[in-house]
């Protein structure tokens with residue numbers, strides 16, 4: 001689903017870390033961060049994570065593109081992170097909310113097939129009825145190109161990387177419309193020797 005929100009949408013963000021299981025990890029991390037178009041988001045990298053903030057459509061576009069960039073090296077790579085929206089006081093990158101909705105990396109990713117496995121969990125905050133909000137809003141039966149299965153504390157998604165990130169974006173988008181402060185944690189892994 002593409003994000004149809006206009007420029008008055010709320011700022012969202014993600015803190016994430018890439019783990020290339022390779023001697024070449026510095027190059028893989030830095031080239032992924034360098035070569036992906038992050039012009040539509042606020043960003044900051046340090047020794048622990050990268051933080052990207054802006055419209056929902058762009059924070060998912062950027063994390064998807066960085067993971068795909070690292071995975072196309074053929075090395076076993078994992079990424080873990082937390083998406084967040086509605087965090088009180090989160091507005092210092094408001095200028096990025098005026099960006100257009102067209103995802104900056106979508107054209108380059110159009111033909112970049114890559115399989116992965118992912119587990120994610122969504123956390124609607126400050127609500128006693130949080131389980132209802134999850135069940136009401138998330139309909140992964142509509143997710144195309146991913147196998148969905150239950151796991152303890154998480155939902156597992158297997159399939160193409162782009163379809164996995166699209167399914168997570170749809171879930172995050174739907175829940176945050178109902179619950180103002182929502183976070184989502186995920187771990188995604190590609191080229192794992194466990195699958196060979």
Ligand SMILES: Cc1ncc(C[n+]2csc(CCO)c2C)c(N)n1
Pocket residue numbers: 016017018019025026029030045046047048049050
């Ligand atoms: C997305 C992402 N952002 C930051 C780090 C932290 N980090 C670990 S090694 C390295 C390169 C050499 O400084 C960096 C930036 C990461 N792993 N993944």
